Amino acid sequence: MNRVRLIIFNAALGPLDYRVPDGMTVEPGSVVVAPLGPRQIVGIVWEEDRLPAQSVPDAKLRPLLGVLPVPPLRPQLRRLIEWTAEYYCAPMAAVARMVLSSGGALKGPSTVTEYRLSGGMPERMTPRREQAIAALEGEQATMRELAGMADVSEAVLRGLLQQGVLEPVQVDCDRPYPRASASFAPPDLSADQQGVADRFIAAMEEDRFAPFLLDGVTGSGKTETYFEAVAHALDHGRQVLVLLPEIALTEAFLRRFEERFGVAPIVWHSAQKSTERRRAWRAIAAGDAQVVVGARSALFLPYARLGLIVVDEAHEISFKQDDGVRYNARDVAVMRARFEKIVVVLASATPALESLQMAESGIYTRLVLPGRYGGATLPSIATVNLTEEKPERGRWLAPTLVKALFARMERGEQSLLFLNRRGYAPLTLCRHCGYRFKCPNCSAWLVEHRLSQRLACHHCGHETKPPPACPDCGEGDCMVACGPGVERIADEVAEILPDARVVVATSDTLNTPEKAAEFVAQAEAGEIDVIVGTQLVTKGFHFPELTLVGVVDADLSLEGGDLRAAERTYQQVAQVAGRAGRGAKPGEVLIQTRHPDAPVIAALAAGDRDAFYSAETEARRHAGAPPFGRWAAIIISSEDENEAREAANRIGATRPSLPDVAILGPAPAPLSLLRGRYRYRLLMNARRSAEVQQVIRDWLGALNFPQGVRVSVDIDPYSFV
Template sequence: MNRARLLVMNAALGPLDYRVPEGMSVEYGSVVVAPLGPRQIMGIVWEEAKLPAHSVPDEKLRPLLGLVDVPPIRAELRRLIEWTADYYIAPMAAVARMVISSGGALRGPATMTEYRLSGGMPERMTPQREAALEALEGEQATIRELAGIAGVSEGVLRGLVNQGVLEPVEVDVDRPYPRAAPGHAVVELSEDQQAVAARLVEAVQAEEFAPFLLDGVTGSGKTETYFEAVAQALRQDRQVLVLLPEIALTEAFLSRFEDRFGTAPIVWHSSLKSTERRRAWRAIASGEAQVVVGARSALFLPYANLGLIVVDEAHEISFKQEDGVRYNARDVAVMRSHFERIPVVLASATPALESLHMADSGTYEKLVLPSRYGGATLPTIKLVNLTEEQPGRGAWIAAPLRAALEDRLEKGEQSLLFLNRRGYAPLTLCRNCGFRFQCPNCSAWLVEHRLSRRLSCHHCGHETKPPERCPECGEEECLVACGPGVERIADEVAEILPDARVALVTSDTINSPEKAAEFVAQAEAKAIDVIVGTQLVTKGFHFPELTLVGVIDADLGLEGGDLRAAERTYQQVAQVAGRAGRGSKPGEVLIQTRHPDAPVIAALEAGDRDAFYEAETESRRHAGAPPFGRWAAIIVSSEDDSEAREAANRIGTTRPFLDDVMILGPAPAPLALLRNRYRYRLLLNARRTANLQAVIRDWLRQVDHPPGVRVGVDIDPYSFV
């Protein structure tokens, strides 16, 4: 190859051609460094037929500067980059940046200095030094990491280094990970689990594309079942990717994985340190990494020999990326499996309607686990009609749920209360003049967080201290919290059950894998009586002593303009209900609602999932909604409202008129101001026969915008705000 076409990491540049200098050997997928004016840029060598561009004569080509010391990006991953960019109408460069996601990994071999106890003693002992010596026994890490482990300052540890108590150790940054052993633990599976596991193992052995929907009730042991497929992939020396929707779920999963395979898998998420990202990325690219457990971004890592993908809790909306490249990791996982020619398992107790439709049509193979493992039974579900059983003034827990909480505490059993609303109250207003606290950057109310003593915007992160007087009328002690958040529910539990040990579980309190592990350990040790939480507690956790689940406001998810509201409500409530009665003791679920006759609430009470999905399917079919039609959104934004409105109107006036595509809008977005940008939306509803992406590309290509205007496209949107 004497010339190379590069996909560069800057979408504005487009493909660029370069000369390959003598002595440099490159191939498709090679990561290279190239000159661009006085700068250096990074690019991936691409097939010219797959990346069309204006051809430059050989004599005008500048030479490549160097070859990056990483394995070439494989053809299967290059095809995935192309498909993702085409399907989600995103620049290929933006997708490729998710592959080359660790700048440190692109540098050559590296070492770093870590420290460990030498066995010596300091000349003078202090309480901090004594605490450090006790905490660091058997530990080896950087000074910063050791300081965190010991709970002392870095200065204390540097003093121990100077006295030889801590000794330096030079370590390879890319040192190998411990090996997982497929036969480490013997697992007893039920008859249903064995049948499903055998089919998954067979698919891994075949090394062919095979999409599965693993549909098992909560507590049926889906994880243990697909672990058998993971074990088979390890026996064949193939890599495995397991996608999880929340970092908070990772620690519980890692513990189960280590029990089964003897060591923890490699973890990939946004909270990793740069050295950890580098080590993981290079191990994945070299093929040394065996099993990777990660958030959605792990899907685009350059696996050398992928043999299986599992998407756990595949219904979760957090698999949908809402900015940048707006992709759905569940769907892209299926496409990656297609290009890699390997099985993919979508596991869920409440599958997405689209996934069930794919199974019913025969595109996915459906595997069912109809009952809980070990003889545990599904919980009984009862409704609490809030129009009849009204909580007292300023209270949110109705009498039947209050009595059930008292009963479980007396029996020494655990309870869980679910409300998908962080903070203390969603709105704070002045009782004197009616002033409402609104975010200055977004068209949203500020949420009161009493634990942190802040008013916060959950969209842009803006925070302010609650004032002592109303900013509008100046009145003191007039601010009123309106509505409940989980902090308010936790306070109410403390009033009802003053002796109960209450844990608050939200993304504010469980914001790291370590804190998640601490919460799980306390719950398993029965050091918690009542858990109060948001959607974080709806999945993944297994507490045998938890026998009561209370849903504070089942109607909350049905409010607003979410076109999937009924499905999401069913999934959330069914998932949180599934936390009850997972051990030998029976479980009970009390669902507080003002609309007991709503189809989704009635289905939850009856435990009739199939009836709900059938009704929802017919509703979607009638509306031409997914999976029977397609949605797409065009979002126009600017820091100037009139500029955004004019740009949206220009797009609207050039709209195509097609029989198989209906276009609504433009109209102000429900969240009309977000992070200081004014937003307008157009919504497209297309039949399955329409080439929706081509329609949008051709349409938007006709319209120019001022530099301050951004136009984003969201294919298969999940958010409509």
């Protein structure tokens, strides 16, 4: 091969051809270094007939500079990159970059210097040194990572190093991981569980693509069931990928995995240290990593011998990425399994409507676990009509729910209050002039967080201290919190039950796997009486003493322009209801609502999932919405409002006229200003037969926009803001 075509990580340039120097050996999938102008770039060798490129004479080709010491990307992964780029209208370079997400892993075997506390003390203690020593107990990492953990400068740590308080440690970056054992602690499965596990294993033995929808009620033991498929993969030297929707779930899952297989699996998520990601990437590429548990990005790692993919809580919308390459990890996982010719398991107690429809049409095999494991029963569910039974003035919990909380406290049982709204209050205003505290970068109100004493935007991360006086009228001590967040509900519980041990569980308070593990340990030890949480607590947690779930505002997620609002509400409330009564004691769920007759609320109260899904399916079919039609969003943004509007109008004016495609907009996005950029949206609704991606490529490809304008495409959107 004297001439090769590369995908380079510059989407504006597309594929480029290079010459292979004498003595250098490359093949499709090789990761190479190539010159680009005065720079050196990383590229991936690709099959020439699969990528168009400009015709350049051989004599003008520049030579490759080197081949990086990593295995070539396998054909199955290359086909996945192509499919993802094609389906989601993304540059191939952007998708390929996710595969090579650990730059350090590409450099080959090496050691790294990490640091840890030596046990000594500095000659002179300062507040920052004291803070660092307290924070770094038991930690070992690079200087930069330790500085981040301790929230101090690297200069503070270098001072501790000079005084012997920190000591260097040479670490082999590629040291092997402990080996998991399929026979370490085999479980005692029920007949239903064993039957499902046998179906998984039979399909794995056939070495074919086999997508399964594992549909089991909360507490039915879905995890133990697919662990048997994991054990089969381990016995046959195949790698396993388990995708989880939240990092906060990782620690609890790791413990369950270690109890079953003797060691923890390999973890992959954005909060990891760079050295850990490097080690994991190389072990995965070499085939030495047995089981990987990760967030959605783990899907694009270069597995050498992948034999099974599991997507746990497969209905979760956090599997959909909302920036960069806007892919849905649930759907891409199915496609990866198809290219690899392996089994994929989508596990959920509340499957997505699209997944159920795929099972209905025979594309997925649906396996059902209808009952809870070990004789536990599903909780009783009742609604509390807030139009008839109003909470006391200034409070948000109705008397029926308050009475149930008292009863649990008296019996020494745990309660969970669910409200999918972080912070203390969603809106803060001045009682004197009515001024509302708004984000300077987004068209959103600042949310008050009293625990951390800040006003925060949940869209861009902007934070500010609550001012002593109104910025508009100058009146002091004037701030009024409007509406409840979880912190406000926690305060209300503390007033009602002053002896209760209350914990707020959100992505703010459980923002690392370690904090999540500490929370789980406290709950399991009976050190918490009432948990007040957001959607983070609706899945994955198993607390045997938790017998009451109160949904503070079931109508909240039905508001706004979310086209999947009913399905999302059903899933969230059904999942959080499933936290109750998972042990020997019966559970109770109370749903506070102003609309008890709404179909989704009525279905939840009746425990009639089939009726809800049937009604929602017919509504989607009538509207031509997924899974019976196609959606695609086009989002235009710019820091200049006029520029964004003009670009949106140009796109709208050139829209294609097709019989099977309807295009709505352009219109200002509901969140019209986000992170300092003005935003407009168009929404396409098409029949299943329409080639939506090709329509979009032809439509947008004919237009040019100013440099400050970004135009992004969201295929199968989940966010409509």
